[in-house]
Amino acid sequence: MSEQLYYEDIVVGSEIIPLIKQPTTRQLVMWAGASGDYYPIHYDKDFAQSKGLPGVIVHGQLIGCFLGQLVTDWAGEQGSLRKITCSYKSVNFPGQTLICKGKVNKKYVEDSEYYVECNLWVENTKGEKTTSGKALVTFPARG
Amino acid sequence: MVDASSGIERLKNKIGIEWEPGVYEIEKGMLLRFVQAIDDPNPLWQNADHARKSRYGGIVAPPTFILTIGFEQIQQQISASITSGTLLHGDTMLECYKPIRPGDVITATTKITNIRQRQGDKGRTIFINFEITYINQRQELVAKCRQMVVSY
Numbered sequence: 001m002s003e004q005l006y007y008e009d010i011v012v013g014s015e016i017i018p019l020i021k022q023p024t025t026r027q028l029v030m031w032a033g034a035s036g037d038y039y040p041i042h043y044d045k046d047f048a049q050s051k052g053l054p055g056v057i058v059h060g061q062l063i064g065c066f067l068g069q070l071v072t073d074w075a076g077e078q079g080s081l082r083k084i085t086c087s088y089k090s091v092n093f094p095g096q097t098l099i100c101k102g103k104v105n106k107k108y109v110e111d112s113e114y115y116v117e118c119n120l121w122v123e124n125t126k127g128e129k130t131t132s133g134k135a136l137v138t139f140p141a142r143g
Numbered sequence: 144m145v146d147a148s149s150g151i152e153r154l155k156n157k158i159g160i161e162w163e164p165g166v167y168e169i170e171k172g173m174l175l176r177f178v179q180a181i182d183d184p185n186p187l188w189q190n191a192d193h194a195r196k197s198r199y200g201g202i203v204a205p206p207t208f209i210l211t212i213g214f215e216q217i218q219q220q221i222s223a224s225i226t227s228g229t230l231l232h233g234d235t236m237l238e239c240y241k242p243i244r245p246g247d248v249i250t251a252t253t254k255i256t257n258i259r260q261r262q263g264d265k266g267r268t269i270f271i272n273f274e275i276t277y278i279n280q281r282q283e284l285v286a287k288c289r290q291m292v293v294s295y
Contacts, residue, residue: 021182027180027182030176030179030180031180031181033176033180034173034176034177034179034180034211035177035180035210035211035214035215036211036214036215036218037211037214037215037218038218039218039230041229041230051229052229059232060231060232060233060235061210061211061214061232061235062180062181064207064210064235065181065183065205065207065210066181068205068206068207069181069183069185069205069207072183072185072205072206073185077187077197077198077199078198080206080239081206081239082238082239083236083237083238083239084206084207084235084236084237085234085235085236085237086234086235087233087234088231088232088233088234088235091231
């Protein structure tokens with residue numbers, strides 16, 4: 001956890017400190033249990049191969065939650081995630097290194113709340129963006 | 144075995160109709176399993192002493208935790224109607240209004256909002272949109288979520 005950021009500190013165009021994840025098949029099983037998503041494409045290699053995939057794939061929503069973690073780490077305890085969107089563009093495989101990134105898109109004040117909007121994405125080590133999204137976060141202000 | 148097109152027709156008949164709501168009691172153990180699964184060490188989600196001193200005054204769920212509530216119901220509905228092909232998650236939109244705490248009782252109400260079909264080179268692709276509304280035991284709207292599932 002880094003120090004609390006304030007609205008005044010946020011620079012449009014700046015990048016969020018990336019979050020690196022390396023999901024394993026074990027993590028997929030843990031996610032299945034925690035989320036109730038037991039679709040076999042995420043744990044049964046034969047099933048995944050019968051669907052034309054080389055092996056099991058990472059749950060889209062687990063990736064979405066990685067992006068959520070990227071944002072809550074950045075927003076700190078005084079910031080709040082108000083809205084997040086994720087579009088799962090291509091599949092991710094366990095064993096891959098996934099880099100969760102974000103960039104500040106705009107900031108504005110509305111009804112005395114300090115909003116920061118950022119673009120989010122997940123890159124694999126080949127530089128392919130497998131997931132993209134957006135987040136709307138409120139930050140504390142020094143006033 | 145349900146014929147694929149009749150299964151989709153059955154789902155289409157449910158567009159806009161809310162399902163029987165799911166009621167979920169949020170336990171600390173559920174939150175722990177969730178944060179362990181995503182590997183998020185933020186003390187706000189797990190450490191009671193730390194969280195007590197925060198502006199929340201106690202442990203809260205990570206905002207994305209709510210996405211796991213009621214998702215099982217979506218999968219069951221789709222698998223009952225579409226028994227062949229592959230399902231993939233297309234996208235997610237989550238709006239968070241109130242923090243969720245252990246002990247909360249969340250009522251999740253789901254409906255299908257849209258179904259589209261597209262004929263492509265590899266056959267037919269179906270896009271199913273869902274909307275889930277989450278209300279706590281004080282009847283406060285805590286979150287709203289939209290999910291899109293792709294079947295091909």
